[in-house]
Amino acid sequence: MLTRTFLFMALLIALIPLNSAYSASPDRYSDFFSPLSRRADSLKNPLNPPKVTLGKMLFFDPRLSRSGVISCNTCHALSTGGVDNMPFSIGHGWQAGGRNSPTVFNAAILGSQFWDGRAADVEEQAGGPILNPIEMASTEELAVETIKSIPGYVSLFKKAYVNDRDPVSFENITKAIAAFERTLLTPSRFDRYLSGKKGGLRSDEIKGLDLFVSKGCAQCHNGMGIGGGSLQKFNYGSDEGRFNITGNENDRKVFRVPSLRNVERTYPYFHDGSVWNLDQAVKIMGRKQLGTELSDEETGLIVKFLRSLTATRLTIKLPVLPPSSATTPRPDPHWSPEPIENSPVETPTESETTSEPAAEQQQIPSM
Numbered sequence: 369m370l371t372r373t374f375l376f377m378a379l380l381i382a383l384i385p386l387n388s389a390y391s392a393s394p395d396r397y398s399d400f401f402s403p404l405s406r407r408a409d410s411l412k413n414p415l416n417p418p419k420v421t422l423g424k425m426l427f428f429d430p431r432l433s434r435s436g437v438i439s440c441n442t443c444h445a446l447s448t449g450g451v452d453n454m455p456f457s458i459g460h461g462w463q464a465g466g467r468n469s470p471t472v473f474n475a476a477i478l479g480s481q482f483w484d485g486r487a488a489d490v491e492e493q494a495g496g497p498i499l500n501p502i503e504m505a506s507t508e509e510l511a512v513e514t515i516k517s518i519p520g521y522v523s524l525f526k527k528a529y530v531n532d533r534d535p536v537s538f539e540n541i542t543k544a545i546a547a548f549e550r551t552l553l554t555p556s557r558f559d560r561y562l563s564g565k566k567g568g569l570r571s572d573e574i575k576g577l578d579l580f581v582s583k584g585c586a587q588c589h590n591g592m593g594i595g596g597g598s599l600q601k602f603n604y605g606s607d608e609g610r611f612n613i614t615g616n617e618n619d620r621k622v623f624r625v626p627s628l629r630n631v632e633r634t635y636p637y638f639h640d641g642s643v644w645n646l647d648q649a650v651k652i653m654g655r656k657q658l659g660t661e662l663s664d665e666e667t668g669l670i671v672k673f674l675r676s677l678t679a680t681r682l683t684i685k686l687p688v689l690p691p692s693s694a695t696t697p698r699p700d701p702h703w704s705p706e707p708i709e710n711s712p713v714e715t716p717t718e719s720e721t722t723s724e725p726a727a728e729q730q731q732i733p734s735m
C-alpha cells in the first residue's frame with residue numbers, strides 16, 4: 369500500500385513539470401501570434417462554392433499557358449507544400465525566373481504578395497503568371513479564347529458569376545483562381561497550441577518557440593502567418609528586392625517577410641533558393657537579422673518548433689478538367705516572343721556578354 373502511494377506520488381511529481389510545460393500558457397504569446405482563421409474571404413472577391421470549384425480547376429489547368437504544359441500547380445505543386453522545390457522556377461521554354469517560388473498555401477492571409485510585396489493580394493497577383501512570358505506566356509485574349517472554347521468551362525463560369533453578362537473574362541478567370549487560393553489555409557499543431565487545444569506543441573517545440581520569441585525572430589515573423597505582415601531589410605545575395613520596383617534607396621535589399629507556415633516543405637530557402645537546409649537558413653537569420661550566432665542546440669530546437677507549423681491532415685482532391693473542343697487553340701510549346709523591331713540592338717562586348725545572365729536574373733518582369 370505504502371509503495372503504491374509512494375509510486376503514485378512519485379509519478380505525480382514527475383508529471384508536474386512536464387505537464388506545466390505542455391500547457392505553458394499560450395497566452396504569453398498572444399501579442400505575437402494568432403491562430404489561423406477558418407476562412408479568408410474578401411469583399412472584392414466574395415467566395416462561393418461554384419467559384420472556388422472553378423478556381424481549383426483553373427489552378428490545375430495547363431491550357432492557361434501558351435505551351436499547354438504549365439499550370440499554377442507546376443510551380444506551386446499542392447502535393448509538395450505549394451512550391452516546386454527548385455531554386456528558381458522553370459517556366460515557358462524551360463526559362464528560369466529570377467526568384468524562388470513561394471508557397472500558395474496561406475498566401476491569401478499575407479499582408480502583400482511576392483518576395484518584394486509588389487502585389488496587394490491574391491486577386492492582384494493571379495493574372496500575372498498567366499501573362500508573364502517566362503512563366504505561362506499567354507495573353508488575356510488567348511486565355512479567354514481558350515476557356516470560351518471549352519463548353520464545360522463556359523457553364524461553370526455561368527454558375528460562378530450568375531450576374532455577369534459576359535462571365536468568361538480574364539478578370540473572372542483570375543478572381544476564380546484567387547477564390548480557390550483563399551481556401552488554401554493549412555492549420556497546424558501550433559494553431560491548436562495557440563487555441564489551448566489538445567494535440568498542440570510538445571515540450572521541445574515549446575522550448576523552440578520560447579527561443580523563437582526570446583531571440584527576436586517573432587519581431588518579424590509574427591501574426592497569423594508567422595510572417596507575411598511586413599517588409600524588412602535582408603542583406604543577402606545580389607537581388608535588390610523592393611528597390612527594383614520603387615527605385616527608392618530605402619527599399620534596397622528590402623523583402624517581404626515570408627510566412628513560416630509549412631516551411632519544413634518549402635525548401636530551398638530565401639528569395640534566391642540558395643539554402644537547402646532549414647537549420648542553415650535559421651542560422652543565417654540569426655546572424656544577418658539579429659546579429660547573433662545561434663548554437664546547434666538552439667537552432668535544433670527552433671527548427672523543431674518550425675516543423676510544428678506544417679499542415680496537419682491536408683487532403684486535396686485532384687479536379688477532373690473538362691475536355692477541349694475542336695476550336696480550342698492548340699498548345700504552342702515552342703512559341704517565343706517576336707523580337708522587337710527598330711530597337712537599337714548593340715553588339716555586346718566580351719565582358720558584357722559574360723555578365724549578362726546575372727543582370728537578366730535581377731530583372732524580374734512583374735507578374
Ligand code: HEC
Pocket residue numbers: 427438439440441442443444457458459460465467468469470471472475478480481482483484490493494495497498502503504545732
Ligand atoms: C513558372 C513558375 C510559376 C508559375 C507557372 C506560377 N507561379 Fe506563382 N510564383 C512563382 C514565382 C517564382 C513567384 C515569386 C516571384 C517574386 O516574388 O518575384 C511566385 C509568386 C506567387 C504568389 C505570391 C506568394 C507570396 O507568398 O508572396 C502567388 C500567390 C502565386 N505565385 C500564385 C500563382 C498562381 C495562382 C499561378 C497560376 C495562375 C502561378 N502562381 C503560376 C512561380 C510561378
Ligand code: HEC
Pocket residue numbers: 483580583584585586587588589599600601602623624625626628631634636637638639640649650653654657658670
Ligand atoms: C528583421 C526581420 C527578421 C528577423 C528578426 C528574422 N527574420 Fe527570418 N526572414 C526575414 C525576411 C525578410 C526573410 C526573407 C528573406 C529573403 O528575401 O529571402 C526571412 C526568411 C526566413 C526564412 C526562410 C523562409 C523561406 O521560405 O525561404 C526562415 C526559415 C526564417 N526567416 C526564420 C527566421 C528565424 C528562425 C529567425 C530568428 C532566429 C528569423 N527568421 C528572424 C526577416 C526576419
